[in-house]
Amino acid sequence: MTDTFEKIEDIEIRLLLQALYDRYHYDFRNYAMASIKRRLRQARERMGFATISAIQERVLHDPAMLPQLLGYLTVQVSEMFRDPNYFRAIREHVVPHLRTYPSLKVWIAGCSAGEELYSMVILFREEGLEERTIFYATDINQDALHAAETGIYDLDRLKVFTENHRKSNGKSSLSDYYSSGYARASFDKSLRQNVVFSDHSLVTDAVFGEMHLISCRNVMIYFDRVLQDRSVGLFKDSLVRKGFLGIGSKESLRFSEHAPAFDDFVREEKIYQRAAR
Ligand SMILES: C[S@@+](CC[C@H](N)C(=O)[O-])C[C@H]1O[C@@H](n2cnc3c(N)ncnc32)[C@H](O)[C@@H]1O
Numbered sequence: 001m002t003d004t005f006e007k008i009e010d011i012e013i014r015l016l017l018q019a020l021y022d023r024y025h026y027d028f029r030n031y032a033m034a035s036i037k038r039r040l041r042q043a044r045e046r047m048g049f050a051t052i053s054a055i056q057e058r059v060l061h062d063p064a065m066l067p068q069l070l071g072y073l074t075v076q077v078s079e080m081f082r083d084p085n086y087f088r089a090i091r092e093h094v095v096p097h098l099r100t101y102p103s104l105k106v107w108i109a110g111c112s113a114g115e116e117l118y119s120m121v122i123l124f125r126e127e128g129l130e131e132r133t134i135f136y137a138t139d140i141n142q143d144a145l146h147a148a149e150t151g152i153y154d155l156d157r158l159k160v161f162t163e164n165h166r167k168s169n170g171k172s173s174l175s176d177y178y179s180s181g182y183a184r185a186s187f188d189k190s191l192r193q194n195v196v197f198s199d200h201s202l203v204t205d206a207v208f209g210e211m212h213l214i215s216c217r218n219v220m221i222y223f224d225r226v227l228q229d230r231s232v233g234l235f236k237d238s239l240v241r242k243g244f245l246g247i248g249s250k251e252s253l254r255f256s257e258h259a260p261a262f263d264d265f266v267r268e269e270k271i272y273q274r275a276a277r
Helices: 003-024 033-047 052-061 063-073 084-098 115-126 142-150 155-167 225-238
Strands: 104-109 133-139 152-154 178-181 184-187 195-199 211-216 239-247 262-266 271-274
Touching (some): 003 033, 052 063, 084 115, 084 239, 084 262, 104 115, 104 225, 115 133, 115 155, 133 142, 152 155, 155 178, 155 184, 211 225, 225 239
Parallel strands (some): 104 211, 133 195, 211 239
Antiparallel strands (some): 152 184, 178 184, 239 271, 262 271
16 A cells, blocks of 8 residues: 555545534544554445545435444444453452442443343342342444344354353353344343433543443443543543442553542452542
8 A cells, every 4th residue: 555545545534534523423533543444444345435535425415324334433342241250350349339229320331232231231130239220321333222222142142142151150041031033042121121222422422320330341442542531531420439430351541531530449350449539
């Protein structure tokens, strides 16, 4: 790839991201550039456009193309009980604190197709906390949110989900929560009875409420430092004092200006506690 081509591509990407913001209020302008570039190149190739400017032209005039483009711009990789030790740590260290509250609010930010949400609801049910809890599941990707609301997954993913659940010290069998047919696993609708699904962006939207636990894993890795800071600020303002924040295993609060508002709680699993100060 020539220098000139790369320079033009950078301009095109900048213009496309600005257009998406001005037209639809989706703001990818401060996402980590290397990953955005990779994804837009992939989108251009797979959607059959000659240039990124051509994508811009089309998406500006055709809102129906937006979901497809968002599918490329957001990464939807997830698993139930992903990183089982994280859920084990929630179970062993966070749950005993949560038990002391008569009612609870839990926010799964960047919930993708619901894998992390259902994991948390099942864990709360196993620990006898589900009935006193409201779960908020948010994402910017409408297709992902819709998938989360239906709770249906390809059956071939269940082997890994089941193994993860077991490793998280699950107290029941995952198969208690779904029925299968037509190569799909359909999770019981009772798991959604205390769940509010909502479109919410960590980049453009405001504080969410008084949460006792926020789990936001593998979302901020796609942001630059400014956006990571904004998100951590949102979490700080959305947590009750002594509330908990869990982030992804490869993420850290260390560089955030809001870091002093959090204490390490389970360091190796990146679970923090909002300081009482
Ligand atoms: C890799 S998935 C993580 C799913 C799950 N939390 C996990 O760890 O398995 C990243 C999710 O973040 C969402 N996302 C991206 N930008 C976002 C934003 N600004 N606000 C909220 N969610 C966002 C994506 O749509 C995607 O569903």
